Amino acid sequence: MEFYASCPAAFEQALARELRALGIRRPRPLKGRVSFEGSVRDAYRVCLWSHLASxxxxxxxxxxxxxxxxxxxxxxxxxxxxxxxxxxxIAVSAHGTNPELRNSRFSMQKAKDGIVDRMVDETGARPAVDTHAPDARIVLTIRGDRASMSLDLSGEPLFKRLSRTVLARAPQGVDILRPDYAALVLAETGFPELCQSARDAGTEPPVLVDLACADGGILLEAAAWLADRAPGAARTRWGFQGWAGHDRAIWRELLAEAREREQAADRRPGRIVATDPDERAVEASKRVVAAGRIACAVDIIDPKADALRRALGRNVPAGVIVADTSVMAPDVVPSALRLATDVAALAPCASMPIAWLSRPHGGLRIPGRAPSSTSTLLLGSDELQLVCFASASAEAADTPYPGAGAGELHAGKGSGSNRTADQKPSRTARATVDVGDGKPIPLLVPESEQFARRLIKVARQRRKWARREGITCYRVYDADLPDYSAAIDLYEGTSVEADRGQRDRGLAGGGNRLGEEHGHGGCNKLDAAQGHAAEPATERWIVVAEYAAPKTVDPELARDRMLDILAIAPRVLGVPPEHVHAKTRQRSRGGSQYGKQGASVHHGGNPQADATSPQGDVLIREGGLSFTVNFNDYLDTGIFLDHRITRGLVREHARQARTFLNLFAYTGTATCYAADAGVEETVTVDLSNTYLDWAERNMALNGFTGSAHHFVRDDVLAWVEQQVRGHNRWDLIFCDPPTFSNSSRMGERTWDVQRDHVELLKGVVGLLEQGGVAIFSCNLRSFKPDVEALRAAGIGLEDITERTIPEDFQRNKRIHHCYLVRRL
Known part of the structure; x- marks a missing residue:
């Protein structure tokens, strides 16, 4: 059976840990929820015992x-x-919209009609609808053109567990911290695990030190953990009671087990030491604690470090330090911060982890201790910040994190290229994961184990698919888990230096070496018929492209997750550390695609000379052709993997074409496909000398050289305008412009694909032979062609995007848009 536990944002990882502790085997953290599979007993146990789920x-x-x-x-x-x-x-709630279902109330009504009609048809009875206190609450969720139906087993939210007595005795105007938020503060210190370890070992329970007890919310939640009291034990009404599959016997067993556990914990009640610089908060906490059925000892002391030292005594068990200054008056907060600094320096407290809940920018700073995590939380309309410090002893004892060795990451040239992941010597591993080779990988973030399991699974699936399709370069992972937001591309090939060495040895043996025969017209092709050296060994490289994390994610946490990705990925994918390349994608601030200098036209020369590539390039194969890629010097590698099918489409159309034009040609891979199909003449246009030279090398590498293949360096827009006024026309055109450019070489003109595509396509169609076709692609995710303006200009557009998205990019179907363009 499939279940999910919902939760507030930033709770997902802590909730996943809690579910694992409850015996759930593979909880999967998603945005605002953790999904899991299990039995009815598993779901009931989560309902009864979860402190964090909503x-x-x-x-x-x-x-x-x-x-x-x-x-x-x-x-x-x-x-x-x-x-x-x-x-x-019953009651029905609806969440999410799509273009046809834009009103949640309408969707809710439509779903309710379907439920009622089916029950009337099957039973003859119409179920009663009760929107306030239904026996069964059904939840409809719409995402795009798909919907899911779920049954709420909890009924009322699980965080509604404060007793009426506590709420009644709390001073007027006091808002007790919501129990699940209090639980998160404790969970981030490891307090639940300390409690369980003490119970398992039969030792003294951990001590809780609360330096800003506020309204007593954290005290109540800590007392429940110390008492091993199930958070849902006192609840009498549940959502599963309206479910036909409800198993009363299992539920009674779990309740009996919960009572036994609480009775056993009474023998070691535990201890809490609390204080607050605000006297009113202290009085409120005393009243809340008195009403809260707290079995453990609670000492309320003066807000001074010496008072805390005396209260703790000499033999202090394991413990944690917490504070909630989110409701504290601004003029009192400095006193709380000074108290925390003093307490953290005390010998009994120096080894304790700390969790500090505050308003934004009111977080704790402790000399000599760096925060282990910082999270932004939303409670209603209030934004809170949770800063955590690992225990000082744990920081000293933890395994040093090897991270990405010096050979694993390569510094890039210029903005937005390869990124060196700076590694601080003090970074320490918090957990390990075994990916199947018997050598544990140290992790900075324990939840990275979830990423490792996901990568193992998708890598196995991708590998089978790639072998079946004969593909050697493909995307393995594409931000499958929201917290691990990166793309991982795998490349199989040979270094150009190794390939050149093999070729030189082959030439010394009396023959030329080239790959497969293709059959062309109008080009020179190296003869591969004579003897040649053996192929160089195939190697693997990976490129890990990090997506920018939202502002709500702590930069240090995002960095640690990226370092874990870089440690895990090469081990799972069988890639040596020196073949791992990390990149960070940034918004383009201009482009080298355009310029205002005159065109420079040159033709293919000596094929072996033209095939010479910069040192460090890698030779890959795709569609029976060879290309060079570069992982070090540019943001992109030289081939867009998401255009794999599009390049095949170029080849397919080129079989009926005599001439081919490639605009914004980049490294000329589409030109190679067209030449391979047998076109007689190609023209490749780009403003960048670097990419135009690269395109010529790719052509020469595949044997396409000579005067039939032209390489033009020019501002593509200006060049198209010039050619439209002339007589040159082409049977097939491929046009893949950038999203935006304000290159200085364009003069005062800028380029925006959404704004300017109509004028560009007018020029492209003007360059087509009668009956010719153009393939137009762009990468703007929100791109919408102006169909009416194009039709008015006599241009027909056929959207073929869905056909051109490869299997390995199905998670990101807006990676590009692709159209066939014809003259009407």
Whole structure:
């Protein structure tokens, strides 16, 4: 059975840890929830014991949901008479929209109609609808053209667990910190694990030191953990009671087990020491603690370090330090910060981890100790900050993190190219993961184990697919897990230096070496018929491109996750450390695609001389052709893997073409495909000397040389305008412009693909022979062609984007847009 536990943003990793501790085997953190598979018993245990989850839901089904009729039919098709207990009242809530279902209330009504109609048809009885206190609450979630239906097993949110007595006795105007937020503060210090370890070992429970006890919310939650009290034990009404699959016997067993655990914990009640610089907060905490059924000893002391030293005594067990200054008056906060600094220096407290909840920019700073994590939390409309410090002894004892060795990352040239991941000597591993080779990998972030498992799975799937399709360069991972937001591309090939050495040895033996025969017209081709040396050994490289993390993510945490990715990926993918390349993508601030200098035209010369590549280039194969890629010097490698199918489309159309034009040609890979199909003449246009030379090397590498292949350096827009006024026309044109450019070589003109595509395509169509076709592609995710303006200009556009997205880019279907362009 499939379930998920919902939670506030930034709770996902802590909730996943909690679920693992509850026996859930493979919890999967997602945005605002953690999904898992398990039995009814597993779901009940989460409902009963989770301190961090908001709700627990059973996934009932998924279906296509592009229109209202899809929604009704998909809902009706579920066997509601087998899901809802006879006589149970229901309520439906809806979340998410799409172009046809833009109103959540309408979607909710449509889903309710489907449920009621199905139950009437099956049972003859219409279920009662109760929007305030239903027996069964059904949740509809719409994402794009898909929808899911789930049953809320919790009923009321799980964080609604403060007793009426506590709420009644709290001073007027005091807002007790929501229990799940209090639980997160404790979870980030490792307090739950300390409590469980003490119970398992039969030793003294950990001590909680609360330096800003505020309204007592953290005290109540800590007391529940010390008492081993199930957070849901006192609740009498549950969402699963309206479920036809409810197993009362299992639920009774779990309740009995919870009572036994709490009784056993009473023998070692634990201890809390609390204070607050604000006297009103101290009085509020005393009243809340008195009403809260707290079994452990709670000492409320003066807000002084000496008082805390006396209260703790000499033999201090393991413990943690927490504070909540989020509701503290601004003029009192400095006193709390000074107290924390003094306490952290005390011998009994120096080894304790610390979690400090505050308003933004009110976080704790401790001399000599760097925060281990910083999270931004949203509680209603309030933004909070949670800063955590690992225990000082743990920092000293932890395994040094090897990170990415000096050979693993290569410094790039210029903005936005390869990024060196600076490694601080003080970085320490917090966990390890074994990826199957028997050599544990140290991790800076324990949750990186989830990334490792995901990468192992998708790498296995991609490898099988790539072998079946004969593909050697492909995307393995594409931000599958939101917290590990990176793309990993795998390249198989040979270094150009190794290939050149083999070729030289082959030539010394009396023959020329080239790859496969292709059959062309109008070009010179090296003869591969004579003797040649053996192929150089194939090697592997990976490029890890990090996506920028949201501002709500702590930069240090994002950096640690990236370092874990760089440690895990080469081990899973079988890549040597020196073949790992890290890149950071940045928004373009101009481009080298354009310039205002005159055109420079040259033709192919000596094929062996033209094939010479810069040192460090790698030779790869795709579609029976060879290309060089470079991982060191540029943001992109020299070939766009998402255009693999598009290049094949160029070859397909080129078989019926005599002439081919490649605009914004980059490294000329599309030109190679067209030449391979047998076109008689190619023209490759780009403003960059670097890329134009690269394109010529790629052509020569495949044997396409001579006067039939032209390479033009010019501002493409100006060049197209000039050619339209002339007589040159082409049967097939490939046009893949940048999204934006304000290159100085364009003069005062700028380029924006959304704004300027109509004028560009007018020129492109003007260069087509009668019956010719152009393939137009762009990478602007939000791109929308102006179909009306194009039609008015006599231009027909056929959207073929879906056909051109490869299997390894299906997670990112807006990676590019692609169209066939013809004259109407």
């Amino acid at each position: 709700r627990v839901l059973l996934v009932l089904g998924r279906f296509a949901c592009a229109t209202p009729s899809d929604l009704y039919q998909g809902t009706y098709d579920l066997p509601w008479h087998e899901i809802i207990r006879p006589g149970a009242s």
